[in-house]
Amino acid sequence: MIDIIINEWTKFLRNSVFVYLNVFFIFSLIFVVYLGILQNNSQETNRKIVEDEVREQWDNLEPMNPHSAAHYGSYAFKPMNLLNGLDGGVNDITGNVIKLEGHVQNEILFSEASQSLSISKFGKLKSSILLQIIIPLIIIFLGYSSIINDKKTGVLKLLVVEGLMLRKIIFGKSLSIWLYGLLLLFLTIIIQIFSTSSFESLNRLILIIISYSLYYYILAGLALYFSSIFKNNTTSLSIVMCLWIVWTIFIPKLWGNTVEKVYPLPSRQVFKDNMKEERSKGIDGHNPYDKRRDILKEKFLNQYNVDSLSQLPLNFDGIVMQADEEYGNQIWDKYFGKNYHILEKQKKLFQISGIVNPFSSLQSLSMGFAGTDMMHHLDFLKSAEDYRRYFIKELNDQHAYGGSKTGDWKWTVDSLYFRSVKKYDYKSAKIFDKINYYSIDIICLLLWFVAVNSLIFFINRKKNIL
Template sequence: MTQIIKNEWTNLVRNRTALWLLGILVVLSGFTIGQAAGRFKKTLEHRNEATELMRSRFTGQGEVNPHSAAHYGHFVYKPLTFLSVLDEGVNPFSGVSLYLEGHRQNEALFSPSQQSSSSVRFGLLRLNLILQMLLPLFILFVCHNAISREREEQTLSMNLAQGITLRDLVWAKIMAYSLVWWVLLALILGGVWLITPAENAAVTGARIAGLFLTYGIYYFVITGVAVYLSARSKSSGNALLTLLALWVLTTVILPKATANIGDNSHSLISRLELEERISEDNKNGLDGHDPRNERTVRFRDSLMTHYGVDTVSKLPVNIDGLTMQADEEYHNIVYDKHFEGVRQTVRQQNSVTAWSSWINPFAALRNLSMSLAGTDVYHHFDFVTQAEDYRRVIIKKMNDEQAYGGSKTGEWDWTVKADFWEKIADFTYVPLSFGQALKNNLPEAGGLLFWLLLVCALIHFTVNKIKTAG
């Protein structure tokens, strides 16, 4: 087997067309990594500047009424993951900032795709495009005649006459080619690792290892399929046409089809309809700005009963702050109800693509790549959730200060001390762990392993039954 592997490497080196194409892929990968790293650095600088500016404005509000500050609001920004250099995932289409304010939950704003022309958005060469589509296409081009070439040259029977089985020959050629792809993949991912900022090294290292395993298995699977079909085909041309048809089917047609199926079977409601439903439910709750609201009146009466007083003026707390917080908590319940419904619909849509991994390994590769790079929709949901939790914390601190900080009910010109804002911690996003990221994509991981086992079983149990003559 070792000699066959060496022979395949020799033939690959002698194939000038393959070497040129391989060289182009390497150059393109290096260029793309450099360009992506430059965009990452520039974007990170802008993001850090914006974060520092918003923080300085928040802490520098001075002596203002806390509820006025709640309406003034605060911006937080989604942290960048360095592995977006490798796979940007949904980042170009999801918002990068959230406006946090009282009584209202906002969606993420200012996605990069909104700020670029269509020619720029679709003209960028991305590393995931090379690794997921161009390199597999190159693999098919190289491997399509791995066995059929020997049949056409009438050397296959001679090689088998020396005592080696067709199964051993197929396995040797698969390993010969796979080792080349794994070395190339290691060089590309190693290049990403070398330019990773030191503060991201621990997280990035584990995820790069996961990405190497994911892409390595995928390349092994398509190499196995290509060599197997080459062994079954009567001519190299037939093998190449079949493989190109499979490439189009798995990378273009099936992903579009499954996405459409998911969208049609689990349709999202419109933004307008969502806001109408939220507004309708909010009408049934407290209104912190309307003291005559029925539920507000009941809340006020319950507070007076609790403190044993008969008028609001005798309350030892500012009822305005408490009413605002009660209003806020009711809005939170409404928000959680409706937005969890939206997220559940998105999960159901994505589940169609996820389970399609069992019939299309490309779907598994694409989803696992985004997940391990920290750029899939679940990472975006996690950021929005943590930002919303932070919004609730700072709004509650403002309302509590209004209620218990020494102001009287109706005293809307009362202000906090200037150092109050410094005591509120800044927003810090805690990214999903490697295990949490993988947990969100268990169907894809299972699908990729299924294809690995299927290809191995197909070769092991059926290759020796293929006719080698003619």
């Protein structure tokens, strides 16, 4: 096998056109990856600067009522994972900043797509495009004619007479082309490794390498398989290209639409309207004539055995605000939870397309392992919402139990208190804690790997040599 690989590589390296094209391609690849890292680092630096500025503003707030501070709010910034440069996933369209304030769960803002100039939006070359589109195309072009050419020149017949099994030749050639794909993959990944120091990122990079390696092997194996069963280069290329186009363009689009039909998400407007309607059934923290407020008031008066709010050893307004908040949280959990489950179902159904389309599995794994897919995004949203709840509850509790009396909206806290409120610190989920989300993709890619090997292993040697 090693002799076949060495021979194939000799063929590659003694072809000056191939060598020059590759030098150009490799430099382009390194350049794109390096630019991606620079851009990523720059975004991350900016994020940190803005995040620190926002926190500094919070720490130095002029004395104000805690509830006013809850309306002033804060921001949760989604950290730019280093691997974002490798595969941006959904980050480009989902945004990266959420305003956190009382009474309301805001939407995430400032997606890259909405921020960029149109020329950058459409002309941006990401590493994932090179890894998912360009390298597979090169693999196809290297493989589709490899066996047919040997068949035409009679070399294949001689190789078999001299002792090689047809399947061994196909495996050897597949591995040679696969190694070429791996070389390009490693070049991309190594540059990332140089700029990463976290163990988690290394774990993710290893998983990314394994996923792409499997996909490249599947493609190389199939290209070589078709090259061995057809007698004509045009037929072989047409079949492999058709397969590639169906995998890369048609199935993701068609299956994506089907998934959305099977598990539809409510529109943004319906989602908002439903939330608003349900929320109106709770306590209105700012409406002193609200009936539900009266019930809560009675409860507290009885609990403290007093006749009026002014006799309570706390500020009832803070209690009402928090009750309003907790009711809102339940509604949010209900509707966001529903959406979360729909998104989970959508993801699972989409992952099943990996049975017929290994590209879907690769894409899902690439985004997932880079930490830029919808699951990771939802994890950030959940973490931001959890922090918002802590943040608002902290302020409401201060309003209620900090020493003011009901109705005293002029009571203030100073920056000493604001500084005691914990900072939002999001740590992206560890990949091995989330790996079960990707089990379908992993299984599909492995099934494809086995299927391609089986196709090659059981090839009819006699029928396909002459």
